[in-house]
Amino acid sequence: MASTASIAALSSFSSLSLGRSLPLKPRVLQSSTLVPLFGSSKLFSLSHPIRAGNDKDIDTSFFDNFDPNADVPFDPPTPPEGYVPPPSFDELPPETEEDITTAYEEIYGPAYSGVSVLGNDVYVMDAHLKKSSGGFLGRRKKEKPNDGFEERVVQVRRVTKVVKGGKKLSFRAIVVVGDKNGQVGIGVGKAKEVVDAIAKSATNARRNIVTVPMTKYSTFPHRSDGDYGAAKVMLRPASPGTGVIAGGAVRIVLEMAGVANALGKQLRSKNALNNARATVVAIQKMRQFRDVARERGIPMEELWK
Numbered sequence: 671m672a673s674t675a676s677i678a679a680l681s682s683f684s685s686l687s688l689g690r691s692l693p694l695k696p697r698v699l700q701s702s703t704l705v706p707l708f709g710s711s712k713l714f715s716l717s718h719p720i721r722a723g724n725d726k727d728i729d730t731s732f733f734d735n736f737d738p739n740a741d742v743p744f745d746p747p748t749p750p751e752g753y754v755p756p757p758s759f760d761e762l763p764p765e766t767e768e769d770i771t772t773a774y775e776e777i778y779g780p781a782y783s784g785v786s787v788l789g790n791d792v793y794v795m796d797a798h799l800k801k802s803s804g805g806f807l808g809r810r811k812k813e814k815p816n817d818g819f820e821e822r823v824v825q826v827r828r829v830t831k832v833v834k835g836g837k838k839l840s841f842r843a844i845v846v847v848g849d850k851n852g853q854v855g856i857g858v859g860k861a862k863e864v865v866d867a868i869a870k871s872a873t874n875a876r877r878n879i880v881t882v883p884m885t886k887y888s889t890f891p892h893r894s895d896g897d898y899g900a901a902k903v904m905l906r907p908a909s910p911g912t913g914v915i916a917g918g919a920v921r922i923v924l925e926m927a928g929v930a931n932a933l934g935k936q937l938r939s940k941n942a943l944n945n946a947r948a949t950v951v952a953i954q955k956m957r958q959f960r961d962v963a964r965e966r967g968i969p970m971e972e973l974w975k
Contacts, residue, residue, distance in 0.1 A: 768787065771787050772787045772788065775787055775788050776788070814872075815876075817876070818849050819847045819848060819849050819853070819855075819876065820847065820848060820849070820850065820926065821845055821846075821847050821868075821872050821875075822845065822846045822847075822848075822922050822925075822926055823843060823844070823845055823868060824844040824845065824846055824919050824922055824942050824943075824946060825843070825844045825919075825942045825943070826841060826842070826843045826844075826864055826867070826868070827841070827842050828840075828841055828842075829841070829842045829860065839862075840860050840861060840862050840867075841860065841861060841862070841863065841864050841867045842858065842859070842860045842867060843858070843859055843860075843864065843867040843868045843870075843871040844856070844857075844858055844871060844919075844942060844943050844946065845857050845858075845859070845868060845871040845872045845874075845875050846875065846919075846922050846923055846926050846946065847872060847875040847876055847879075847926065848923075848925075848926030848927050848928065849928070850925075850926060850927070850928035851928050852881055852882045852883075852884060852927060852928055853879050853880075853881060853882070853927070854879070854880060854882060854923055854926050854927035854950075854953075855875040855876060855877070855878045855879040855880065856875055856878060856923070856943075856946050856947060856950060857870075857871040857872060857873065857874030857875025857876070857877070857878060858871050858874060858943065859871030859872075859873070859874055880950055880953060880954060882927040882928070882929065882953050882956075883953075883956045883957065883958045884928070884929060885907075887909075887910045887930075887931060888928065888929060888930035888931055889907040889908055889909075889910075889929065889930070889931040889932055890905060890906070890907040890929070890932055890956060891907065891956060891957070891958055891959060892907065892956065893905065893906050893907070894952040894953070894955045894956050895952055895955075896948040896949060896950070896951035896952025896953070896954075896955065897948055897951065898944050898945075898947040898948035898951055899939065899941070899944040899947075899948075900938055900939040900941070900944065901936065901938055901939040901941055901944035901945045901947075901948045902936075902937040902938045902939075902948060903920055903934065903935070903936060903937065903945055903948040903949050903951075903952050904934065904935040904937055904952075905920075905932060905933070905934055905949070905952045905953070906932065906933040906934075907931070907932060907933075908931040908932050908933050909931065910931055911931070912931045912932075912933070913930070913931060914929060914930070914931070914932055914934070915932070915933050915934065916932070916933065916934030916935070917934075917936065918936055918940070918942060918945055919942045919943070919945045919946035919949070920934040920935075920936060920945055920946070920949050921934065922946070923946055923949045923950065924949070927953075934949070959973055
């Protein structure tokens with residue numbers, strides 16, 4: 671019993687030393703080397719070093735006549751009959767601009783140039799809802815339209831609506847959008863979240879775009895006053911280099927419209943929404959000199975006579 675246990679222990683020790691996992695079972699070993707048994711003073715003889723695996727299963731006959739330092743000639747296979755090699759890259763005919771546009775659209779999709787070679791809708795991304803990564807409970811948000819308008823938040827307030835069950839809280843946002851090239855709009859939106867309220871107000875502002883008449887010096891053609899509710903706004907043209915001298919919502923509206931030199935004043939109420947709308951009313955009262963000359967049927971030079 672002691673001899674069998676010792677052989678099993680030697681087998682497990684040899685398998686661990688060689689990094690191989692083999693089942694522990696006693697093996698019949700021939701004696702030629704003296705090895706002391708564990709827990710005993712007797713010597714046990716081995717005919718060869720203990721090996722856990724069988725090296726006879728590995729075929730190494732391929733490397734018997736192989737010289738790693740020898741020069742091996744390159745002998746490619748013979749091409750089949752009738753094989754025609756493809757033309758070189760330099761020999762191909764030049765691609766047309768339409769071919770390049772088609773290949774680009776197949777890989778990256780339609781561009782925002784307004785032209786689609788494959789007949790796709792170039793503005794399809796503006797109408798689709800994209801799921802936000804990491805949003806609260808997988809909230810879905812709408813991508814901002816790429817129409818060239820910039821957005822500026824004028825005011826965000828928490829408002830309440832009294833209903834039968836109590837008060838209903840929500841947020842109201844005032845946003846001014848403009849391309850800083852004579853186009854500006856004001857919008858209002860309400861929602862339970864601030865982000866949703868800003869998005870709704872920006873959409874509403876894009877539906878109320880007005881054109882601002884300006885001279886070559888980026889100022890107003892003449893004076894104008896606007897009233898909306900209890901608010902009254904006064905707008906005056908200014909010389910080049912003056913800048914926009916105004917405050918509150920009036921300044922934001924003029925900057926988003928692209929006015930570089932102007933004077934603005936809030937005369938009555940300080941309500942941001944009414945002052946912004948009063949500014950738009952004053953802008954809509956303005957007319958260009960060429961429009962007045964066209965209505966009168968006279969050349970522009972006679973307007974100053």
